[in-house]
Structures are given as C-alpha cells and as structure tokens.
Amino acid sequence: MIVSTPYALGNRAPARVEEPADAPRLAGTLAAAAESGSAVVIFGGSTLQSIGNAPQRYDVAISLRKLDRVLQYDPRELTIGLQAGITLEGVARALAQARQFIPFDAPLPRRATVGGTLAAGWAGPRRAAYGHLRDLLIGSTVALTDGSLVNAGGMVVKNVTGYDMSRLYVGSLGTLGAIVRANFKTLPRPPRQRLAIAPLADEIRERTLTALETLAIEPAAALVVDGFFERVPRLRDEDARLLVLFEGSGAVIDRATRELRSALGKCGIAETLLFDETAAADVLQNTIDAYIEPLEDRSVTYRSTGLPQTVWQRALAVCGIASDCDARFDFIADIRTGDAIVRVAGTSGARTAALLGELDAGVRAAVPGLTVLAGDPALRAQIDAWGTPPSTMETLRAIKTRFDPTASLAPGRYVGGL
Amino acid sequence: MASTFQRRLIDALGTDVARIEPADLAAYGYDAYKEDGNASAAIVPRDVREVATAVRIARECDEPVIPRGAGTGLCGGAVPVKGGLVISFARMNRLLALDVRNRRARVQPGLINLELSSAIARYGVFYAPDPSSQKISTIGGNVGTNAGGPHCLSYGTTTNHVLGLQYVDAAGRIHTTALDDVGYDVTGLLVGSEGTLGLITEIEVRLMRLPEAVRVYVAAFADVESASEAVSAIIGAGIVPVALEIMDKLITQAVEAHYHAGFPADAGAVLLVETAGPLDDMDDAERIIAGIAREHGALSWRAARDAAERAALWAARKGAAGAIGRIAPNYYIQDACVPRTKLPAVMKAVEGIARHYQLPVGNVFHAGDGNLHPLMIFDRREPRQVQAVIDAGNEILQTCIDMGGTISGEHGIGYEKRKTLSLVFSVADLAAMARVRDVFDPMRALNPDKIFPTGAVCGEVKASTAA
Numbered sequence: 084m085i086v087s088t089p090y091a092l093g094n095r096a097p098a099r100v101e102e103p104a105d106a107p108r109l110a111g112t113l114a115a116a117a118e119s120g121s122a123v124v125i126f127g128g129s130t131l132q133s134i135g136n137a138p139q140r141y142d143v144a145i146s147l148r149k150l151d152r153v154l155q156y157d158p159r160e161l162t163i164g165l166q167a168g169i170t171l172e173g174v175a176r177a178l179a180q181a182r183q184f185i186p187f188d189a190p191l192p193r194r195a196t197v198g199g200t201l202a203a204g205w206a207g208p209r210r211a212a213y214g215h216l217r218d219l220l221i222g223s224t225v226a227l228t229d230g231s232l233v234n235a236g237g238m239v240v241k242n243v244t245g246y247d248m249s250r251l252y253v254g255s256l257g258t259l260g261a262i263v264r265a266n267f268k269t270l271p272r273p274p275r276q277r278l279a280i281a282p283l284a285d286e287i288r289e290r291t292l293t294a295l296e297t298l299a300i301e302p303a304a305a306l307v308v309d310g311f312f313e314r315v316p317r318l319r320d321e322d323a324r325l326l327v328l329f330e331g332s333g334a335v336i337d338r339a340t341r342e343l344r345s346a347l348g349k350c351g352i353a354e355t356l357l358f359d360e361t362a363a364a365d366v367l368q369n370t371i372d373a374y375i376e377p378l379e380d381r382s383v384t385y386r387s388t389g390l391p392q393t394v395w396q397r398a399l400a401v402c403g404i405a406s407d408c409d410a411r412f413d414f415i416a417d418i419r420t421g422d423a424i425v426r427v428a429g430t431s432g433a434r435t436a437a438l439l440g441e442l443d444a445g446v447r448a449a450v451p452g453l454t455v456l457a458g459d460p461a462l463r464a465q466i467d468a469w470g471t472p473p474s475t476m477e478t479l480r481a482i483k484t485r486f487d488p489t490a491s492l493a494p495g496r497y498v499g500g501l
Numbered sequence: 502m503a504s505t506f507q508r509r510l511i512d513a514l515g516t517d518v519a520r521i522e523p524a525d526l527a528a529y530g531y532d533a534y535k536e537d538g539n540a541s542a543a544i545v546p547r548d549v550r551e552v553a554t555a556v557r558i559a560r561e562c563d564e565p566v567i568p569r570g571a572g573t574g575l576c577g578g579a580v581p582v583k584g585g586l587v588i589s590f591a592r593m594n595r596l597l598a599l600d601v602r603n604r605r606a607r608v609q610p611g612l613i614n615l616e617l618s619s620a621i622a623r624y625g626v627f628y629a630p631d632p633s634s635q636k637i638s639t640i641g642g643n644v645g646t647n648a649g650g651p652h653c654l655s656y657g658t659t660t661n662h663v664l665g666l667q668y669v670d671a672a673g674r675i676h677t678t679a680l681d682d683v684g685y686d687v688t689g690l691l692v693g694s695e696g697t698l699g700l701i702t703e704i705e706v707r708l709m710r711l712p713e714a715v716r717v718y719v720a721a722f723a724d725v726e727s728a729s730e731a732v733s734a735i736i737g738a739g740i741v742p743v744a745l746e747i748m749d750k751l752i753t754q755a756v757e758a759h760y761h762a763g764f765p766a767d768a769g770a771v772l773l774v775e776t777a778g779p780l781d782d783m784d785d786a787e788r789i790i791a792g793i794a795r796e797h798g799a800l801s802w803r804a805a806r807d808a809a810e811r812a813a814l815w816a817a818r819k820g821a822a823g824a825i826g827r828i829a830p831n832y833y834i835q836d837a838c839v840p841r842t843k844l845p846a847v848m849k850a851v852e853g854i855a856r857h858y859q860l861p862v863g864n865v866f867h868a869g870d871g872n873l874h875p876l877m878i879f880d881r882r883e884p885r886q887v888q889a890v891i892d893a894g895n896e897i898l899q900t901c902i903d904m905g906g907t908i909s910g911e912h913g914i915g916y917e918k919r920k921t922l923s924l925v926f927s928v929a930d931l932a933a934m935a936r937v938r939d940v941f942d943p944m945r946a947l948n949p950d951k952i953f954p955t956g957a958v959c960g961e962v963k964a965s966t967a968a
Contacts, residue, residue, distance in 0.1 A: 157840075157842060158737070158739075159733065159736065159737030159841070159842050160736075160840050160841055160842055161736055161739075161741070161841070162840065181739070182739055183739065214657060214661060215680075217686070217689065218657055218660070218661040225933075227933065231929040231932070231933075232929065233927075233929050233930045233932075233933040234926065234927070234930050235930065235933070235934075237905070237906070237907050237925075238840055238905055239838040239839060239840060239870075239871055239872075239905075239906050239907050239910065240838075240841070240870050240871065241649050241653060241658060241838050241867070241870045241871070241872045241910035241911055242838060242907050242909070242910060243646060243647045243649075243658075243693050243909050243910065243911055243912070243913050243914070244907045244908055244909050244914060244922065244925055244926075245914065245922060245925075245926060245930075245931070245934055245952065246690060246693065246694055246698075246934045246937055246952075247647065247660060247689055247690065247692065247693050248690075248933060248934060248937070250660075250686045250689030250690065251685055251686060251689070251690060251937070253686060253689075254685070254686060255685055259685075270741075271739035271740065271741060272739075296602065299713060299779070300779055301710065331779065331782070332781065332782050332785065334779075334781035334782065334785075335779045335781050335782060338779070338781055388681045389681060390600075390603045390605075391602070391603055391604075392602050392603050421603075452681065452682070452683065454683060469683055470683075473682045473683055473684050474676065474677060475676060475678055475682060475684055475687050476684070478676070478685075478687055478940060478941075479684045479685050479687075481940040482685050482936075482937070482940050483685075485936040485937070485939055485940055486933075486936060497684075498683045498684040499684075
C-alpha cells in the first residue's frame with residue numbers, strides 16, 4: 084500500500100510532523116528523537132525526497148519550512164547567509180534587487196529549499212560555468228543528533244580554518260544532521276541570457292557536438308534533450324533537441340549566437356530557435372524540472388555522472404537496454420558536465436513493475452555508478468537506489484556511525500543501506 | 502646507531518628511499534615557519550606502495566607520519582614537532598595523464614604547481630590555483646592546505662579544482678575517491694586537512710580553458726586605505742575581475758628594487774588588476790574598473806603592454822615576500838580574511854597595531870577576497886621584537902575575528918595557529934571535526950599537533966559522553 088500524505092515516503096507515513104521555529108528547537112528535536120530511538124526524516128520542499136531509498140524506519144518528519152529567512156545579506160559583500168528552509172525562489176528574489184544570483188539550477192524552485200537542495204547534493208547544468216553549489220558554499224550551521232549546533236566556515240570567501248566540514252553535509256541526504264544555515268558566495272548576474280534550441284538528428288550528432296567544443300565563447304550550459312515533450316517542445320520531426328545557453332554581455336551574446344549558428348550551419352542545421360532573457364530562463368527551468376518529472380505512475384528516472392566525453396555512451400547504453408526490455412525512454416545528456424538523465428517507462432505501472440527487475444540489472448551492469456533520481460514510489464521500492472557500494476564504503480559507514488550512532492536519521496536511505 | 506624503526510625502513514626500502522643520517526634529517530626538520538623539529542627518519546618514496554609500506558612500519562613502531570611537499574608552508578604544517586617519519590613527495594612529481602577534452606589531469610603530489618600549467622598551456626588549458634609560491638610549491642602541498650592565490654578571486658581555491666584523490670590511510674591502506682562517487686564527500690574532507698586525515702598520493706585536477714583575452718592594469722593610490730576602498734567598490738558594483746591585489750609602499754619599493762617590473766615605487770599603495778574573458782568585454786571592463794578606481798583616488802592607471810609585461814608584473818607580485826627577505830633580517834607574514842567591505846577598516850587597524858608595537862609592517866594581499874597578509878619585519882636576535890611580532894599577530898587575528906572574519910584565508914592552521922582555532926570555533930564545532938578525524942586517524946598518528954588545539958580532545962570526550 085502506498086500512503087499519500089505530504090510526508091509519506093515509500094509505504095510509510097510518520098507518526099508526527101514537527102515544524103521547529105528556530106535552530107535550538109530543531110537541535111532539541113533531533114536529540115530527543117535519537118534518545119528515544121525514533122527515526123527522523125528532515126524535509127525541505129519535498130522536491131528531491133525521491134533520491135535514495137525509502138527509510139527503513141520512519142517516526143518523525145521534521146519540516147524546516149519555518150526557518151525561511153535571509154539572515155545576512157549585504158550585496159556589496161557578494162555573500163549571503165540563509166536559513167535552510169528558504170525556497171530557491173525566495174533566494175532569487177532577495178538577490179535580484181542587486182542583480183546577483185546563485186546557480187542552484189534545481190527543479191521546482193518555488194518549493195525547493197536551500198537546505199534540501201544542498202542535502203540532495205543537487206548539481207545543475209550551469210555548474211561547468213559557475214561551479215558546483217558546494218564550491219559556492221562558504222559556511223554552514225548544522226544540527227546534530229546529540230543536540231549540538233555546529234558551525235563550519237564563515238562569511239568570508241576564502242577560509243582554510245579547520246576542516247571543510249560544510250562539504251560533508253552536501254549530498255548527505257540528511258543522514259548526518261540537519262542543515263540549519265548555509266552561507267554562499269553570490270555571483271553578479273550576467274546582463275544578458277540567450278538560449279538556442281536546434282533539432283539534432285542522429286547522423287550529425289557527433290560532428291555537431293565536436294564543433295560545440297571549439298566555440299570561442301563557452302556556453303553556460305549545453306544539453307541534448309530527447310523526449311520529455313511535456314517540458315521541452317518538439318522541433319521538426321526530430322526527437323532530440325540541442326539546447327545551448329549563453330550568458331554574458333550583449334556583445335558576447337551576439338557574437339556567441341553568430342558563431343553558434345555558423346558552426347551548426349556547417350553541420351547541416353539551418354534552423355535555430357532563440358529565446359532571450361526570461362524566456363531563456365523559463366526553457367532552462369522547464370528542462371531542469373524534467374529531471375525529476377515522473378511519467379504518470381509508470382516511470383523510473385536514472386542519473387549517471389561521469390566524463391563529458393562519455394555521456395552519450397552512458398545515456399545510450401541505458402536507452403538501449405530500456406528498448407530491449409520494451410520500455411520507452413526520454414533522456415537528457417549534459418554535454419558540458421557529463422550528467423546523463425534517463426527516464427524509463429513501460430506502457431503501464433504494472434508493465435513497468437514487471438520489466439523493471441531485468442532492466443535495472445542490465446543498466447547497472449552497463450553503467451557503473453548509476454543512481455535512481457525519481458519515479459513512482461512503488462516502482463522505486465523494487466530496486467536499490469544506489470547500486471553497488473563504492474570502494475569507500477567502509478569510510479562512509481564510519482562517518483555515519485560517528486555522526487548518527489543510533490541511526491536515527493533516515494535509516495537505510497543512504498548508500499550501502501546507511 | 503640506527504633505531505629499530507630506522508633499520509626496518511632501510512631494510513624495506515633501501516638507503517636511496519629511506520634517510521636516517523642526521524645531516525639528511527636536518528633538511529626535513531623545518532618549513533617556512535619559525536619552528537624546527539627533529540624527524541626520526543625520512544623517506545623519499547618513488548611510488549604509492551613505498552608510501553604504504555613506510556606508513557605500516559611507522560604504525561608498528563608507534564611513530565607519527567608527517568607529509569611534506571616543498572616545505573614552503575608558512576604555518577609549520579610540515580614540521581615534525583614530535584619527531585616521527587617525514588614523507589617527502591619530491592620524487593613523486595609526474596603528470597600521469599592529461600585529458601584535454603574532459604578538462605582534467607592526473608598528477609602525483611610532488612608535481613610543482615607551475616610546472617603543470619606550463620606543461621599543458623599548449624593545449625589551451627591551465628590549472629587555476631596559483632599560490633605565490635607556485636614556482637616551488639607542490640600540488641600535493643597545495644591540496645593539503647587548500648591553497649589559494651591571486652586568481653582565486655574568480656576561479657576559487659584548490660578545493661574547487663580537485664576532482665578525485667588517491668590516498669594512503671593511517672594504517673597504510675591505499676584508497677581512491679572521486680567527486681563523482683556516490684556517498685559522503687571524502688575528497689572534499691581530505692582537501693585542506695593538512696595531512697591529518699590521509700597521505701595524498703595522486704590528485705585528479707580540473708583544468709580550465711585559457712581565456713581568449715587577458716589584461717593587467719596597475720593603479721597608484723596615496724595609501725592602502727583608499728586602494729582598499731576602491732577594491733570594495735569594484736566588488737560592490739558587482740564586478741569580479743580575475744585578480745585584485747594590493748601592495749603598500751614598503752612592499753612595492755622592495756619589489757621594484759629587485760624586479761624592476763614597472764610598479765610606481767613612489768605610490769602609497771599599488772592596485773594590480775587582472776581581467777580575463779572574451780575579447781569583446783575587455784574595453785568595457787577597463788572603463789568601468791578604471792572609473793571606480795579614479796573615483797576612489799587613483800593617482801594613475803596603466804595597462805600592461807603585452808604578455809611579457811604582464812608576466813613581469815606577476816612575477817614581481819608573487820616574489821614580494823622573497824624581495825622583503827633581501828632587505829629585512831627576518832619577517833613574519835600573517836594570513837587572515839575579513840568580509841570584503843571591512844577591508845579599509847581592517848587595514849587601518851593593522852597600521853595602528855603595527856605602530857603600537859613599533860614594528861615596520863608591509864602589506865601585500867588578495868584585496869578582492871578580503872584576504873590580508875600583513876608582513877612584519879623584525880630581528881629574531883631581539884627577544885622583545887619577537888614577542889612584539891607574536892602579540893601584534895594575535896591582535897590582528899582578533900581584530901579580523903571581531904570584524905566577522907577568520908584566522909586563515911589560505912595558508913592553513915598548521916602548528917602556528919592551532920591554539921588560535923578555538924577563537925573561531927566552539928567546543929562543539931571542534932568536536933564535529935574530531936569525529937571526522939576519528940574516522941580517518943583514531944590514533945592521531947598523521948601529522949599530530951597540527952590544526953587542533955590540545956583542548957579539542959576534551960571537547961571530543963564531552964561530545965561522545967553526551968551522545
């Protein structure tokens with residue numbers, strides 16, 4: 084049975100939901116849960132709870148929605164201190180006045196929170212240009228299960244004072260503590276944004292992608308989207324569309340557009356649709372939303388990270404196995420970062436359930452390091468989100484034990500059953 | 502007579518790799534900090550297996566292990582303060598693999614920072630972190646301290662450019678980590694851990710494409726404060742050049758006497774600016790930055806003519822500490838970081854502190870990052886001056902903390918600042934770090950007495966009883 088409340092995970096709903104109003108109360112709630120042997124899941128906007136396995140035990144949901152303030156922001160510093168529960172849209176709004184931004188590039192920014200995005204280790208398409216979120220994170224406060232609130236880093240942009248603990252919590256999925264506060268470097272917003280979309284036929288793909296590597300102006304993001312028609316419009320008869328985003332001054336954008344069109348023209352692509360400013364941002368956001376968008380109740384979405392040059396090999400390997408198993412697929416290949424996102428689905432939920440075992444075993448064998456990013460909860464419950472544990476598993480286990488000795492934080496959710 | 506420990510190292514690795522003669526060991530007893538130590542033995546391994554072997558022997562003989570790059574560290578991080586085995590990575594200095602299309606390289610830790618960028622420039626890529634010591638310091642050492650450099654302003658520090666590591670743990674086992682791995686960010690923990698979590702034996706680094714255009718400018722100011730005001734205003738206007746560096750008069754004159762790079766030696770302060778990116782943006786960037794500089798009192802503004810002049814200016818800037826060494830009996834360089842708008846105020850405070858202690862002070866710093874390096878000149882034969890330098894240094898650190906800053910922006914904590922760490926972090930903060938150390942090095946055999954104040958252990962005990 085699948086329980087559906089906002090805080091349900093897999094087939095479990097929590098006995099109670101806590102919404103602490105400040106950091107000390109949050110720390111107290113964590114400590115009380117650990118002491119009583121309760122299992123806790125920390126919630127931001129609930130947009131990326133699909134990452135990882137459903138917890139094996141689950142008694143208390145802790146929502147950070149009341150911790151939603153900007154704590155410290157002087158635009159002249161190009162830094163900002165945020166409570167973890169603030170939404171990405173809220174951050175964008177605070178930064179917009181001073182024409183600054185943080186490239187979160189995460190799905191559903193009206194719901195997604197800073198803490199949740201960090202805990203999920205979210206890595207968006209513009210990170211090749213602006214850096215990963217963990218590289219912009221300059222300080223943090225985290226509540227631990229012993230009730231302590233611990234700081235790391237600070238509000239300065241260069242800091243080698245003690246271990247870089249903030250990075251430990253990025254991508255830890257709330258299994259070590261609850262991120263309460265995050266300090267970031269902010270970036271000046273480029274004056275202009277332009278996104279070009281062009282159809283990309285299979286026969287010219289390799290030539291086109293090689294040509295993109297030699298553009299004098301590097302794109303802020305470059306993706307190939309195949310399928311996901313509900314989010315990214317179809318062009319001509321081609322399933323695959325090339326999306327290239329440029330950000331910078333007017334002069335740079337204009338030159339980049341000319342050079343892109345010339346390069347694409349040489350590869351036989353005559354047609355390029357251009358979207359400027361908010362329209363460009365909307366296309367990018369829609370594409371990012373697609374990363375976690377399920378197809379009714381019948382899909383599972385895999386994510387693979389790796390070298391940019393192997394992204395096709397990895398994406399096509401998953402798609403090929405899906406086809407062999409009679410599943411349909413949509414995919415996004417990020418040619419700058421090397422991320423491959425593949426959504427697979429049968430003709431119905433039951434059909435997907437029937438073919439998923441074989442499909443999952445096949446794709447895991449073909450693409451090491453593949454993880455499950457999203458999908459129908461019942462389907463995800465059939466497969467492990469993480470695949471084969473990494474060679475560092477012993478170290479990961481030791482870290483978990485030191486920070487959460489009673490396994491009260493989302494037990495079983497993380498890599499290797501942590 | 503050789504100790505059991507020394508004999509076992511010689512037996513396992515030979516005299517070419519293992520060094521036990523006092524004259525040899527003396528070379529491994531110090532770094533660029535004032536403290537000296539005595540190594541029980543040293544090895545200069547050729548590969549990771551020799552590192553692992555030596556670590557296992559050290560563990561069995563209960564000797565601590567201290568990793569060493571080029572010994573350019575300024576905080577005593579490489580000094581064997583409690584004896585033990587020093588591992589010099591000088592011979593593990595190769596570029597193992599270069600992958601231009603995926604923008605990454607795999608290097609051994611002893612590779613000299615600048616040699617990497619020099620070797621790969623012809624492929625149109627470079628390795629961004631560029632500490633002033635880059636002509637001699639090693640990438641392994643840079644990873645140990647999470648080193649910075651002038652170009653961090655735009656490109657970020659070492660940790661932003663490390664994609665994966667191979668390391669030997671305290672038990673002598675070999676591990677590999679990568680950012681692309683699932684699980685906690687072990688790579689990120691090791692970077693900047695100053696050899697206290699593992700011995701880094703291979704590094705996968707991120708490379709960047711060389712910019713299409715690069716420009717370097719020099720502006721003269723009446724004093725450090727007005728130059729700092731200009732820097733705060735440039736950043737405040739939302740402009741992030743690739744570098745924004747300030748040198749005061751004392752430093753500029755020392756640098757010019759040695760390098761003749763063309764800095765205005767009569768100026769109260771010099772601002773060095775580098776912009777990089779598409780050619781189309783260069784003129785606009787210059788107009789805006791020069792305009793802000795003039796508004797804040799720039800007396801002159803000059804562009805370097807060509808690549809040779811740019812290189813000469815940078816060589817002089819990066820050689821600043823060395824140039825001071827030529828004119829001063831001794832100097833002590835401090836490293837701290839403040840929020841960028843606090844820069845003018847902190848520079849004024851530094852001047853006041855130096856005046857109070859009657860110490861000549863030079864300032865050469867990464868202004869755009871708020872990362873200051875007051876350099877105090879003294880004579881170590883004069884005990885009163887030595888004490889004055891220590892007191893003035895502590896006062897500067899406390900001032901930075903009071904302004905919302907921290908006690909090290911890029912040099913690290915090492916041996917020097919381990920007691921100062923508790924001015925920045927609470928017992929609970931330090932206990933969290935101790936939990937990480939427990940995972941990697943429960944016996945405290947890796948670079949002991951570095952980073953952490955001795956009290957941190959008590960904090961750790963408290964934390965674990967509370968849990």
